[in-house]
Amino acid sequence: MGxxxxxxxxxxxxxxxxxxxxxxxxxxxxxxxxxxxxxRTEGGTLxxxxxxxxxxxxxxxxxxxxxxxxxxxxxSTVPTYNDGDIVFGLGRRTGRLAGRKGAVPxxxxxxxxxxxxxxxxxxxxxxxxxxxxxWTTPGAHRLxxxxxATWIRRNLRTPQGRAYFELFTEAVFACETADLSLLHALxxxxxxxxxxxxxxxxxxxxxxxxxxxxxxxxxxMAEGLDVRxxxxxxxxxxxxxxxxxxxxxxxxxxxARVVVTLPPTLAGRLRYSPALPAQRDQLTQKLPQGSVIKxxxxxxxxxxxxxxxxxxxxxxxxxxKVVFDNSPPGYDRGILSGFLEGAAAxxxxxxxxxxxxxxxxxxxxxxxxxxxxxxxxxxxxxxxxEEFTRGCYGAHFAPGVWTGxxxxxxxxxxxxxxxxxECSPVWNGYMEGAVLSGEATAREVLGVL
Amino acid sequence: MGxxxxxxxxxxxxxxxxxxxxxxxxxxxxxxxxxxxxxRTEGGTLxxxxxxxxxxxxxxxxxxxxxxxxxxxxxSTVPTYNDGDIVFGLGRRTGRLAGRKGAVPxxxxxxxxxxxxxxxxxxxxxxxxxxxxxWTTPGAHRLxxxxxATWIRRNLRTPQGRAYFELFTEAVFACETADLSLLHALxxxxxxxxxxxxxxxxxxxxxxxxxxxxxxxxxxMAEGLDVRxxxxxxxxxxxxxxxxxxxxxxxxxxxARVVVTLPPTLAGRLRYSPALPAQRDQLTQKLPQGSVIKxxxxxxxxxxxxxxxxxxxxxxxxxxKVVFDNSPPGYDRGILSGFLEGAAAxxxxxxxxxxxxxxxxxxxxxxxxxxxxxxxxxxxxxxxxEEFTRGCYGAHFAPGVWTGxxxxxxxxxxxxxxxxxECSPVWNGYMEGAVLSGEATAREVLGVL
Numbered sequence: 001m002g003x004x005x006x007x008x009x010x011x012x013x014x015x016x017x018x019x020x021x022x023x024x025x026x027x028x029x030x031x032x033x034x035x036x037x038x039x040r041t042e043g044g045t046l047x048x049x050x051x052x053x054x055x056x057x058x059x060x061x062x063x064x065x066x067x068x069x070x071x072x073x074x075x076s077t078v079p080t081y082n083d084g085d086i087v088f089g090l091g092r093r094t095g096r097l098a099g100r101k102g103a104v105p106x107x108x109x110x111x112x113x114x115x116x117x118x119x120x121x122x123x124x125x126x127x128x129x130x131x132x133x134x135w136t137t138p139g140a141h142r143l144x145x146x147x148x149a150t151w152i153r154r155n156l157r158t159p160q161g162r163a164y165f166e167l168f169t170e171a172v173f174a175c176e177t178a179d180l181s182l183l184h185a186l187x188x189x190x191x192x193x194x195x196x197x198x199x200x201x202x203x204x205x206x207x208x209x210x211x212x213x214x215x216x217x218x219x220x221m222a223e224g225l226d227v228r229x230x231x232x233x234x235x236x237x238x239x240x241x242x243x244x245x246x247x248x249x250x251x252x253x254x255x256a257r258v259v260v261t262l263p264p265t266l267a268g269r270l271r272y273s274p275a276l277p278a279q280r281d282q283l284t285q286k287l288p289q290g291s292v293i294k295x296x297x298x299x300x301x302x303x304x305x306x307x308x309x310x311x312x313x314x315x316x317x318x319x320x321k322v323v324f325d326n327s328p329p330g331y332d333r334g335i336l337s338g339f340l341e342g343a344a345a346x347x348x349x350x351x352x353x354x355x356x357x358x359x360x361x362x363x364x365x366x367x368x369x370x371x372x373x374x375x376x377x378x379x380x381x382x383x384x385x386e387e388f389t390r391g392c393y394g395a396h397f398a399p400g401v402w403t404g405x406x407x408x409x410x411x412x413x414x415x416x417x418x419x420x421x422e423c424s425p426v427w428n429g430y431m432e433g434a435v436l437s438g439e440a441t442a443r444e445v446l447g448v449l
Numbered sequence: 450m451g452x453x454x455x456x457x458x459x460x461x462x463x464x465x466x467x468x469x470x471x472x473x474x475x476x477x478x479x480x481x482x483x484x485x486x487x488x489r490t491e492g493g494t495l496x497x498x499x500x501x502x503x504x505x506x507x508x509x510x511x512x513x514x515x516x517x518x519x520x521x522x523x524x525s526t527v528p529t530y531n532d533g534d535i536v537f538g539l540g541r542r543t544g545r546l547a548g549r550k551g552a553v554p555x556x557x558x559x560x561x562x563x564x565x566x567x568x569x570x571x572x573x574x575x576x577x578x579x580x581x582x583x584w585t586t587p588g589a590h591r592l593x594x595x596x597x598a599t600w601i602r603r604n605l606r607t608p609q610g611r612a613y614f615e616l617f618t619e620a621v622f623a624c625e626t627a628d629l630s631l632l633h634a635l636x637x638x639x640x641x642x643x644x645x646x647x648x649x650x651x652x653x654x655x656x657x658x659x660x661x662x663x664x665x666x667x668x669x670m671a672e673g674l675d676v677r678x679x680x681x682x683x684x685x686x687x688x689x690x691x692x693x694x695x696x697x698x699x700x701x702x703x704x705a706r707v708v709v710t711l712p713p714t715l716a717g718r719l720r721y722s723p724a725l726p727a728q729r730d731q732l733t734q735k736l737p738q739g740s741v742i743k744x745x746x747x748x749x750x751x752x753x754x755x756x757x758x759x760x761x762x763x764x765x766x767x768x769x770k771v772v773f774d775n776s777p778p779g780y781d782r783g784i785l786s787g788f789l790e791g792a793a794a795x796x797x798x799x800x801x802x803x804x805x806x807x808x809x810x811x812x813x814x815x816x817x818x819x820x821x822x823x824x825x826x827x828x829x830x831x832x833x834x835e836e837f838t839r840g841c842y843g844a845h846f847a848p849g850v851w852t853g854x855x856x857x858x859x860x861x862x863x864x865x866x867x868x869x870x871e872c873s874p875v876w877n878g879y880m881e882g883a884v885l886s887g888e889a890t891a892r893e894v895l896g897v898l
Binding site (some may be wrong): 141144145146147149150175177178179181234246260265268269271275277278279281282285286287288291295343344345349350382384385387390391398399400401403404405 | 593594599608623625626627629630717718720724726727728730731734735737738794795799831834839840847848849852854
C-alpha cells in the first residue's frame with residue numbers, strides 16, 4: 001500500500017528527486033498543485049505559435065548538472081543573443097541617464113573607481129562565506145545583523161556606485177537592498193560563483209537557454225514518472241510507520257517518506273501532524289519570496305540589432321530596469337523580455353496588464369527609441385500573484401535568519417524531508433540549485449529507506 | 450442563512466470585534482481553532498489550585514481601553530509586586546555581572562552616560578514616527594533599511610549600553626536586534642509610549658494584572674456571544690454576495706463579511722478564494738512572530754522579599770534574563786515568572802521541559818542565591834510551539850517591510866477584513882492593541898454592512 005516516497009511539487013527539484021529515487025528501483029509519486037509540471041519554469045506561446053518562457057530560463061557555465069541533464073534528456077541549448085552594445089544607465093539620484101551605449105557603464109571615473117572598489121570588497125567578503133552552513137562563516141553574526149543596504153551606504157560613496165548595487169539586488173534577488181541580510185547577499189553571490197557571473201551573459205548566468213524552453217527539462221523528466229497534476233497538497237501527517245499526504249480535495253498518498261519541494265513560505269503553510277518543531281516553523285515565517293513580474297514585448301523585427309545594440313538594458317530609471325533580447329535563433333520577429341523586480345513589482349502588481357504594458361513600453365522607447373513604441377504582442381507573468389509560487393526568483397533571508405535558524409532549512413523532521421532551490425548550497429535560487437537539491441535530498445531519503 | 454459577520458479567532462481582538470458588532474444588533478459568530486478562548490492569553494492553575502497566567506498578563510497606564518473593559522466586565526486589577534531592589538546585571542561581553550542590587554543599573558559612569566545618551570536619541574527618533582502609517586515617517590526609508598542592531602552599533606559605544614538595548618529588544622519584542630527594522634523598533638516603542646514605559650513596572654507596561662488572570666477578560670466577553678470552539682479555519686472564499694469560512698473538518702460559516710484576527714503569519718496560511726492580492730500575501734510572508742517561552746517557578750515562600758528584593762531581574766547572562774515576582778496578593782507561596790526570549794527561546798525550544806527547568810533554576814540561583822535551587826513546582830508554555838499562535842508576543846517587521854508593504858496590513862480585501870494586535874497603531878503587540886484593533890475593525894465592518 002502506498003509508495004516508498006511521496007514528493008510534493010513537480011518543479012525541477014521534485015522531479016529530479018523522483019527520478020533519482022525511481023532510478024534506484026523505489027516507488028515514488030509526485031503530487032503537484034498545478035495542472036502542469038515545471039514550477040517556476042513555465043512554457044508559453046505567442047499568437048504565431050513561437051515558444052516563449054514565462055519563468056526561469058537561463059543556464060550558464062558551472063551549472064554543470066543542468067547542462068548534463070539537458071543533454072541526458074535529448075535537449076540542446078541556444079545562446080542568449082549578445083552581439084552589440086548594452087543600454088546602461090545609472091544616476092537616478094542625479095537625474096541623469098548616462099551613456100546610451102557601451103559595454104562598460106559610461107559613468108564618471110570617480111564613480112567607476114568607487115564601484116570597482118565596492119565590487120572588489122564585496123567579492124572578498126563573499127569568498128569567505130561557508131556555503132554549506134553560512135551561519136558558521138567567520139564573523140557571521142556581524143555580517144548577518146546588517147542589511148545589504150547598510151553595507152552599501154558604508155562602502156560605496158557615489159550615487160552611481162550605490163545604484164549599481166541596487167540594480168544588482170533587484171536583478172538577482174528580485175527584492176530591495178533593505179530586504180536582505182548582508183550575509184545572505186554574500187552567500188548567494190558565492191553560491192552562484194561571483195557578482196560578475198550572476199550579472200553576465202557570456203560566461204555568466206544568462207549565457208544559454210534550453211531550445212524550446214526550460215520547461216522541457218521538467219516535461220522530459222516527468223515522462224515515465226507517476227505525476228499527479230491538479231492536486232494541491234493541504235496536509236501531511238506522519239507517525240512511526242509512515243507518512244500521509246492529503247490534498248485539499250481529500251485525496252491521500254501514503255508513503256514511507258515525503259519530500260516537500262515547495263518554496264519555504266508555501267511549505268510552511270501546509271498543515272503538519274504532529275505540528276512542526278518551533279525552529280522549522282519560525283524559519284518558514286521568515287523566508288519570503290522575491291517580487292517579480294516577467295514581461296515579453298514582441299516587435300515585427302529585432303530592430304535594435306540594426307543599431308548595434310544587443311537588446312540588453314541595465315537602468316535604474318525603470319520600472320522596467322533589466323531587459324534582454326529574448327528572440328530565439330531563427331525567429332524573424334524580435335522579443336524584448338525583462339522584469340519588474342522588487343519595489344517595482346510590488347507597486348505594479350496591483351495594476352492591470354494594460355497599465356503595466358504601457359509603462360513597460362514607455363521604458364523601452366526611452367531605451368531603444370520610437371520604434372519600440374509599437375509592439376505587436378505583449379505577454380506577462382506576475383509571479384507574486386501565482387498562488388502556487390507566490391514570488392520569484394527564490395526566497396531571501398532577512399537579517400538574523402541564517403544565524404538564528406539556518407540549520408532548520410534542510411534538517412528533516414522525522415519522515416518529512418526538504419528540497420528546493422532554496423536548500424541548495426550551490427547555485428541557490430537557480431534551476432541548477434533546484435536540481436542539485438532534489439538529487440541531494442533523494443540521496444538522503446534513499447539512505448534511510 | 451448565515452451571519453452578518455464571521456470572526457476568525459476568539460482572542461481579545463476577535464471577541465472585542467464580535468462584542469462591538471453584536472452591540473449594534475448585527476449577527477456575529479466567532480470561530481476558534483482551540484478549545485478555549487483567549488488566544489495569546491491563557492489561564493492555568495498550580496497543583497494547589499492557585500491561578501496563574503501562561504500568556505499575556507500585564508496592563509499599565511495609558512492602556513485605557515483595557516482598564517475600562519476590566520471594569521465593564523466586573524473584573525479588577527492587582528498591582529505587580531514591586532517593593533525592593535531589582536537584580537540587574539549587564540556585561541556579558543566583559544564577563545562581569547554588575548551589582549546585584551540597586552534600582553539604577555550599577556554600571557560604570559561612562560557606560561551609564563553612553564546608555565543615557567542612546568536612550569535619549571532613540572526616544573527622539575521614536576517620537577517622530579507616524580503611528581498610523583509608519584512608512585510616511587520623515588526619513589522612513591533610511592530608518593527602515595537598517596536593523597536595530599546596526600543603529601545600536603553606531604549609537605552606543607560601551608558593551609553595557611549595547612547590552613541594555615539588546616535586553617530591551619528581547620524583553621519587549623522577543624527577538625534579536627538583528628531581526629528588527631529600526632523603523633519598526635521606533636514605531637513599536639512610540640506605539641507603547643516610550644522605552645521607559647515599555648520596560649517599567651510602576652507607571653509602565655508591567656504595572657498591573659487582572660485579578661484571576663487576563664484570560665477572564667476574554668471569557669467574560671465570550672459570554673453571550675456565539676463562539677464555536679475547536680474549529681480551526683482552513684479556507685475563506687468570497688464573491689459578490691458574501692463570504693464562506695470553512696473549517697479544516699468541513700464546517701461552513703457563511704456571512705456578509707469576515708474579520709480575520711490571527712497573527713499575520715497564520716492569517717497568511719489560510720486558503721483564500723480568490724487568492725489574495727500579491728501585496729497582502731507577500732506582507733504575511735514577511736511578518737514572523739517573536740520567540741518566547743514563559744516559565745513559572747514556584748517556591749515555598751517569596752524568600753527574596755526577606756532580602757529586600759522585588760523579585761525582578763534584568764540580566765544579559767541568561768538564558769532566563771527577565772524575571773518578575775508573579776505571586777498574587779494573598780498567596781503564601783512565591784512565584785518567580787520569566788521568559789526565554791529571542792535566541793534563548795529558539796535554542797531552548799527543542800529541548801525537554803526538564804532541561805529547561807534545570808537551566809532556568811540555575812539562573813535563579815545565580816540571581817537569588819541557593820534558596821532558589823529548590824522550587825516546589827515548575828510550569829511553562831512554549832509559545833513558539835503552539836500550533837495556533839506560533840510565537841509571541843507579536844509579529845515583528847524586518848527591514849523594508851513597513852516601507853515596502855505597510856498599507857496592506859489593514860486594508861480589507863473585498864469582504865475580508867483584518868484585525869489583531871499587529872494591526873493597532875497604539876499599543877501594538879499588547880492586549881490593549883488587540884482590543885483597540887478589534888473594535889476599530891468592527892467599526893470598519895459596521896460601516897459597510
